[in-house]
Amino acid sequence: MTPSSAPSPWSERFVIREGVRLSARDWGGSGTDVLLLHGLAGHAGEWDATARLLRESGYRVVALDQRGHGASERHPGDVTRAAYVADALAVIEELGLDHPLLVGQSLGGSTALLAAAAQPALLRALVLVEAGPGGGNPGVQEQIGGWLDAWPVPFPSLDVAAAYLGGGKQPVGDGWARGLEERADGLWPRFEPDVMVRSLDEISSRAFWDEWAAITCPTLAVLGQGEQGGIIGGAEYAEMVRLQPGLRGASLPATGHDVHLEQPATLHRLIVGFLGDLTPSESSEPSESSESSEP
Template identity: 30%
Template sequence: MAGFLDIDGHPTWVEDRGGAGVPLLLLHGGLSNSDALLNTLGAGLSSHYRVIAFDRRGHGYTADTDADFHYDDMARETISVLETVVGGPAHLVGWSDGGIVALLVALARPDLVKKMVVISANYDVDGVQQVEMDPDSPVFQELGRAYAERSPDGPGHFEEVARKAMQLISSEPSLKTSQISRIQQAVLVTVGDDDIVTLPHAISLYEALPNGQLAVVPGTSHGLPMERPATLTSLILPFLEEDGPPKTLMPVRRARMSGGNGERTRGDMPETGMPQRAS
């Protein structure tokens, strides 16, 4: 099913690929659209999950409004999609702005969130390296082309949407690690090794999460989902399918987090091919 649904009184483009699996909501990046993730990650995930995506206001096929962009508004929009389209909790996979939105949804409505994957996302505005967006750059030109193909507001409105997007990322978000630490769901933090989100910031996000995992993908940038979709899918699927905390041979951080001493019984240890000491 793909088409417009009323979300908080606004016609919103939603695509629901169906399937009998657990619902999984894809959250696109800023100045992007739902197709960006559906066409890269959607195919690999839809055979396992009920994959759903939507275009936020002013993005893709969904018309803009007069209001400026704010992450809290985007989170409320996403909560409405979860309540009215999904009909309950779902895994959230968010890229860039979509990852920020996922974090905010988990804080506001943890009952609607199962696991989360946040891709190249920052929780504070200072976590992003300021990169000048040249209107003549190939990236900006591609964003404008994709916008013109979809937006009911017409290609001329892209300049206004870009202005609001740049204003947003220069002033928001402003979460603290103390807030991030309230998120109890398992969260996979992924980032490119040459991302506009700094590596120390991505690591601080991972370290603030009680049940976080971290993946730095080599040879990638902020365009990680488009550059390495198969690699990203191969990280996402086992993370979502894992039952309980990761089982590792030598836990350190997770042993501290759980209050344990890090010791494991032989029956809990994964097969390594290494000889075991006799008891």
């Protein structure tokens, strides 16, 4: 676990909102601004491969550690959906992101969706990675809490952590393991399990279809279609399309919930192609791509 001596390709930026410190990885770059939001129990570093590719393609890229995660405030009192959304909007304002593309995976996708509904004129476009407006699953908190409590921490090494957290998929395990904190006795999560569980309070009790219907910016939904499947079922996706007929959709075979870790190059191509299809004022009809299929 020897730290690398190579210079970091990103700089750490901080935003303070109502006393809560938020940490972001600013990859720099020019062109269209992009803000990346990770999922529950995740961290900004999960986006490193995608962020690097986007910057190399001429975008200015920022990845946020959401409240309760990573290098951001670990014990925030407020973990409502509204607090997560307000954080994202504050980062956009404080870091000077101009009409950005907002990309969110899983819980970060929920944050992105609600931000797009709350500030429809603020964003250039929206990309949801394994995320949608569905909710109302009262058992999800017990399920997630049990999973987090079962982690055999501390992990003795990155390899052991990656093997456990990846479920046999090395890119996924490596991505999760990079978010761990090194202490004298091993590697520990950089979040509190109870904060993660409380962050799901609203998602466990209701869906967000009204907010979804209120979105006016162009939107791309990227879904995993691996053996274990993604979290967006056919019925939910069909309702998403019914309420937003202009929705573009791409499903990636042999890919699970962590699309951004398993296939960052494919995700990068989808994002660049999506943005390239947009007109200055509105979206165009979706085009077929070799990576896409009907979700």
